[in-house]
Amino acid sequence: MNSSSILDSQRIQEAYAHVQQRVKQTPRVALILGTGLGQFADRIENPVAISYADIPHFPHSSAPDHKGQLVSGSIKGVPLIAMQGRFHLYEGHPINDVILPVHVMRQLGADILIVSNASGGVNTKLSGGDILVINSHINLTFRVNPQLAALTQTRNDTKSPIYDPQLIEDAMETGRRAGFYLQQGCYVALTGPNYETRSEYRMVRKIGGDVVGMSTVPEVLVAHALGMRVLALSAVTNVAKPDALVETTAEGVIDIAQLAEPKLNAIVMTIVDNINRK
Amino acid sequence: MLDLFEKIAEAAKAIRGQWNKTPHAGIILGTGLGSLVAEIDVEATLDYADIPHFPQSTAVSHAGRLICGTLDGLPVMAMEGRMHMYEGYPLKLITLPVRVMQAMGAELLVVSNACGGMNPTYRCGDIMIIEDQINLMGDNPLIGVNDDRLGPRFPDMCEPYELALVDRALCVARAADIVAHRGVFVAVAGPNLETRAEYRFLRTIGADVVGMSTVPEVLVAVHCGLRCVGFSVITDMCLADALKPANVEEIIAVANEAEPRLTTLVKGVLALEQA
Numbered sequence: 001m002n003s004s005s006i007l008d009s010q011r012i013q014e015a016y017a018h019v020q021q022r023v024k025q026t027p028r029v030a031l032i033l034g035t036g037l038g039q040f041a042d043r044i045e046n047p048v049a050i051s052y053a054d055i056p057h058f059p060h061s062s063a064p065d066h067k068g069q070l071v072s073g074s075i076k077g078v079p080l081i082a083m084q085g086r087f088h089l090y091e092g093h094p095i096n097d098v099i100l101p102v103h104v105m106r107q108l109g110a111d112i113l114i115v116s117n118a119s120g121g122v123n124t125k126l127s128g129g130d131i132l133v134i135n136s137h138i139n140l141t142f143r144v145n146p147q148l149a150a151l152t153q154t155r156n157d158t159k160s161p162i163y164d165p166q167l168i169e170d171a172m173e174t175g176r177r178a179g180f181y182l183q184q185g186c187y188v189a190l191t192g193p194n195y196e197t198r199s200e201y202r203m204v205r206k207i208g209g210d211v212v213g214m215s216t217v218p219e220v221l222v223a224h225a226l227g228m229r230v231l232a233l234s235a236v237t238n239v240a241k242p243d244a245l246v247e248t249t250a251e252g253v254i255d256i257a258q259l260a261e262p263k264l265n266a267i268v269m270t271i272v273d274n275i276n277r278k
Numbered sequence: 279m280l281d282l283f284e285k286i287a288e289a290a291k292a293i294r295g296q297w298n299k300t301p302h303a304g305i306i307l308g309t310g311l312g313s314l315v316a317e318i319d320v321e322a323t324l325d326y327a328d329i330p331h332f333p334q335s336t337a338v339s340h341a342g343r344l345i346c347g348t349l350d351g352l353p354v355m356a357m358e359g360r361m362h363m364y365e366g367y368p369l370k371l372i373t374l375p376v377r378v379m380q381a382m383g384a385e386l387l388v389v390s391n392a393c394g395g396m397n398p399t400y401r402c403g404d405i406m407i408i409e410d411q412i413n414l415m416g417d418n419p420l421i422g423v424n425d426d427r428l429g430p431r432f433p434d435m436c437e438p439y440e441l442a443l444v445d446r447a448l449c450v451a452r453a454a455d456i457v458a459h460r461g462v463f464v465a466v467a468g469p470n471l472e473t474r475a476e477y478r479f480l481r482t483i484g485a486d487v488v489g490m491s492t493v494p495e496v497l498v499a500v501h502c503g504l505r506c507v508g509f510s511v512i513t514d515m516c517l518a519d520a521l522k523p524a525n526v527e528e529i530i531a532v533a534n535e536a537e538p539r540l541t542t543l544v545k546g547v548l549a550l551e552q553a
Binding site: 062089090091092140191192193194196197198200202206207247249 | 420435
């Protein structure tokens with residue numbers, strides 16, 4: 001172990017120790033609420049909110065529409081913990097800060113991670129307000145998590161798919177039963193912060209991406225390496241048409257991402273019900 | 279990033295101490311535009327070393343001077359000496375002069391570069407008007423806490439190069455009987471030239487030419503609200519299936535040979551700015 005990873009494990013312990021004192025029940029599920037989806041936290045029963053500013057080593061969230069607190073509580077009796085607002089590489093946070101909360105939530109006991117984000121679609125079968133169930137990703141952030149190899153080496157099962165097939169199936173089933181369109185696909189991660197050029201949208205489409213965004217991949221990689229089952233849901237805010245110039249604004253992205261919140265809720269309910277059935 | 283605002287103001291103040299006009303255009307004199315300096319009626323010349331917070335070039339070949347004056351009567355600021363990511367400079371530092379140009383009142387950014395041509399219909403020595411760009415540098419000058427005084431958190435990039443200016447440049451080229459293409463520029467960090475497999479990859483994702491500059495400056499220019507026009511000189515052809523070793527002397531010779539044509543295009547585009 002090199003000195004930086006020792007430092008990181010110390011930071012994780014100190015952040016964990018603070019959060020652990022405030023959390024009443026061991027969470028089963030961890031949630032990361034992305035752009036436009038923060039209000040899902042209002043559905044959490046008996047909520048305890050812990051501001052990021054109070055947690056040792058947590059950075060400050062500077063992204064628009066990101067509140068910056070952990071909310072612990074339960075839904076239908078299943079204890080969970082949610083990040084209302086996340087940290088992005090484009091804010092200038094080092095990758096170790098971006099993934100710090102995942103370590104903390106894992107250490108609290110969560111073994112399922114549900115990640116959400118807002119993305120731009122490049123697959124023309126998608127529409128604004130849809131949810132894409134992520135089943136693969138392409139990492140174009142050019143950022144490496146130095147701990148990842150070490151974490152993976154400590155696990156026997158390193159070949160399991162990053163995105164849990166059973167959770168994907170649960171999500172797809174929710175869409176069928178509740179009557180909304182869902183499709184699976186590939187998330188391409190760039191750092192941003194600029195929205196993509198038309199040529200970049202074309203590139204994303206050509207290399208096999210269905211949507212493009214600026215988050216999720218760092219958190220998902222570390223959660224998988226820590227042995228969590230991961231479900232990642234992407235709220236498609238607009239479908240880029242590189243052949244027709246349309247401007248993208250942050251406000252429009254947030255508004256349309258909010259349309260996807262009831263769908264996110266339905267999927268989380270399915271997973272919570274499944275936990276209760278076991 | 280929040281201290282950037284003050285740095286820009288200090289740099290602009292130092293320049294205003296030497297030159298009190300409002301520039302219409304900022305020009306980055308990349309490869310192929312060196313001789314444009316001779317066309318400028320120079321009113322002030324500042325070494326980067328004398329401008330607070332400007333990047334200090336360690337390379338001997340890049341003197342690093344800011345030239346202020348008029349080009350056919352149009353007030354311009356021109357950067358002679360450009361820093362590259364592959365030299366190890368942070369992108370925020372490389373792009374600071376663009377923000378200073380905007381703070382001085384410029385509304386247009388003119389950039390040029392040397393590039394490798396991957397579109398097989400191009401020929402060595404041709405000029406391409408940049409229509410769009412792909413950032414594969416692995417970095418972005420806008421990363422960090424956003425200062426809303428400088429620009430939006432998520433700048434839109436649906437038209438980084440003003441398409442009306444692309445059309446205008448093509449008109450100027452036709453009128454002067456200069457071969458000019460419109461195409462997509464992809465930026466990589468370098469400093470190595472690409473492998474054949476990388477050229478195939480870059481061509482497949484939709485790029486016509488590849489280079490190691492320009493994209494950071496244009497990202498910042500769009501962020502702070504400048505219109506942009508960009509020119510690429512194709513100094514060598516990079517066709518994956520017929521690749522030859524790059525020859526630096528030949529590349530320089532091609533760039534020099536293109537200079538008068540590029541100068542004609544830039545002057546033609548700027549002439550219509552005045553009208």
